[in-house]
Amino acid sequence: MEPVVNREKLLELLALEVEYSTLxxxxxxxxxxxxxxVELAKDIGAMSMRGGYLVIGVDGHGKPTGELTAEQAARFDEAQLRPKLLKWLPDELKIASQVHELDGRQVVLLQVSPHPAGCAFFRADxxxxGGGKTSKVVFREGEVFFRDGTQSVRLDQRGLEQVIRQRVERERGEWENQHAQSYRRLADELRTGAAGQRVARGPAVEFNLALEPxxxxxxxxxxxxxxxxxxxxxxxGRAVPESRTRFTAEDQEGLSGILNRLAGLAVTFLELDRSEWAARVVDTLxxxxELGFENVPPIYNDPPxxxxxxxxxxxxxxxxxxxFAVRIENWEAVRYIASRRxxxxxxxxxTWLRHASTMAARAELYPPREVDAVGILLSLARxxxxxxxxxxxxxxxxxxxxxTSLARFDFLAALVSLADSGNGLYPHFARFDGARVEPVVQRLLQDSGMRTTIYPGDDRHLAAALREINSSAQQVAFLHGGWDGYPAEVNAFIARHGDDER
Known part of the structure; x- marks a missing residue:
């Protein structure tokens, strides 16, 4: 729950089109x-357990209603809102808010950070x-609320277990950080070369995937x-059989650890300009x-x-x-990573990018939505x-x-796929502000080395590919916002070479 309340985050949340315990x-x-x-204080108190977002001025499907006036929206300024809420909520309350205008309608995005203690006790009734002679009491001093699905309710057994589980996880993380100091000391020794020389001269078995990253x-x-x-x-060589063991045992945490270590090695090799070793790691991935295809029929609409x-x-x-390859401008690595099958x-x-995204949607690993989960892959990667x-x-x-680099890689990967097979990819980048991608498109047209690596086809075919990507991205933007088309010079390139298309 990053404290981000800009327009891009708002559009990302509205595109989910349904509420969650954290939305x-x-x-x-x-x-x-x-x-x-008072009702807002109740919801914020409940969200303080895990953190979350409130979007005010939209209906249950995330569509702006126009019911929030500009005057009402202005009152959500954090400097005014927080003192109001502190009448009932603890001093540790952390919120962020911003007012936006969508289609001429006021919308407020409010972010709530998790309380450091795991939950928030109300400090006053x-x-x-409520009309008549009585007052309506929403919560009492000393009570705790939590989010049960999409409702803010008083703490019950399940809520208490959630608090305990989160506290245990947090304390475990702190314990691991404390014990990680010894690993960091070893890492410092490795940087000086002493321990590194020991590893290099010692048995090869000492260098394994059980080491801290x-x-x-x-x-x-x-x-x-x-x-x-x-x-x-x-x-x-051992990474695949070790991964098979974790995969067979359905040890997702252990498997994630192996994948994190391999990906970290690949980044290091790219950083040190050891592209051959980076490619070997990618080949290992x-x-x-391919382990996921074992005991799976060749054609499957419902993947395990x-x-x-x-x-x-x-x-x-x-x-x-x-x-990362985009950030260091290693275009050969970008192509190699994007084109694996x-x-x-x-x-x-x-490519595996298209396959994994489609299979995840079919297996309902993404949040439920009316359309493909465009953009979710980049959010998960982030x-x-x-x-x-x-x-x-x-x-x-x-x-x-x-x-920004995730969005740029997604765009370049779509170009690589079009260059190699004529088939594009889901435009995940279109969920985000087009300004993130525009510079890399301009660079592509100006840098012959990058152009030859990413899209070796001629200008006519490149113009057609750029047009196809833009068309797909515009369809996504129509539903979710974000992408607003190429800058003028890119459109000029497409127009200049598009007349030759037959």
Whole structure:
């Protein structure tokens, strides 16, 4: 639940078209009315358990209603709203809000951060005049509310278990961070070369996927410096059988750990300009991807959920890797990553990106929606990058350039697919502001080396490919917002070379 309340985040949430425990739609809310303020405090108190978003001024499907006036929207300014809420909620309350205008209608996006204690106790009774001689009491001092589905309700047994589970997970994370200090010390030794030399000179079995990610990466660097690739080859050779064991046991956490380590190694190899080793890691990921086809018929409309989960988990990290290749402008790596096609896929799918996205939707791994989950893949990949430090050696966990590079890789991957097979990909990038992608399209037309690598076809075919991508993206934007077309110079290129198309 990042504290982001900009227009792009608003459009992303509205595109879900349904409410969740962490997303609440409200048609109107007047902070000049005590009833509405108390009800809002109740919802924010409930959301303080996990964090979440409230969107005010939309109906139950995320469509702007026009019922929120400009005056009412202005009262959601954080400097005015937070003091009102502190009458009932703890001082640790963290919220962010922003007013937007969609189709001439006022919409407010309000973000609530999780309370550090795991839940929020109300500090005073929440009540308002219910008409007549009595007041309506919504909550009492000392009570706790939580989100049960899409409702804010008093804490019950299930809610208590949720609080306990979150506290346990948080404390476990703190414990792991404390114990990670010893690993960080070892990583520091590896940086000085002492421990790295020990690994390079010692048995190859010491270099394995059980190492902490940072230690694994530093050891790999020392092995490269020592010009000893035997441990690296052995590690990649063992990755597939180890992944099969985790996959068969349905150990998703263990499998994710292996994938994170492999993706982190690939990023490191790209960062060090060791593209051959990066490609070997990608090939290993392809082999792990193929595990999902074992005992699966060649044609399948309903993929096994665990296979679909494996494919999605791999491609989340593949997209993250491709985004890093974009950030360092390694266009050969971008093409190689985007064009892989594991054995076992139906011939209709030309790349693993298209296959994994489709299978995840069919297995209902994405939120339910009326159309394909466009953009969700990039959001999932962004969350992986945020959590796995080795995937972003050049950026912080919330650096905006991560999302930008994810969108650019998605666009370039669509071009690669069109160049190689004539089939495009889902325009996930279209969910986000077009300004994120425009510079890389302009660069493509100006940089002959990049152009030859990404799209080796002639100008006529490139113009047709750009037109097709834009058409798909415009259809998505019509439903979700975001993409608004190419800049003038790209449109001029398409018009100049489109007349030759027959």
């Amino acid at each position: 609440d739609f409200k048609s109107r809310l007047d902070l000049g009315d005590k009833r509405d303020v 929440g009540q308002y005049d 940072e230690v694994l990466i530093e050891a790999a660097i020392e092995l490269l410096r020592a010009d000893d690739d035997i441990p690296l080859r052995r590690l990649l 392809v082999s792990i991807y 959920p665990r296979s679909a989960a494996l494919w999605l988990a791999i491609v989340e990290r593949v997209v993250a890797l491709g985004a 594991p054995e076992g896929m139906d011939k209709v799918y030309k 969350e992986v990058v945020r959590q796995v430090g080795p995937l972003r050696p050049d950026a912080g966990p919330d650096d905006d350039k991560i999302l």
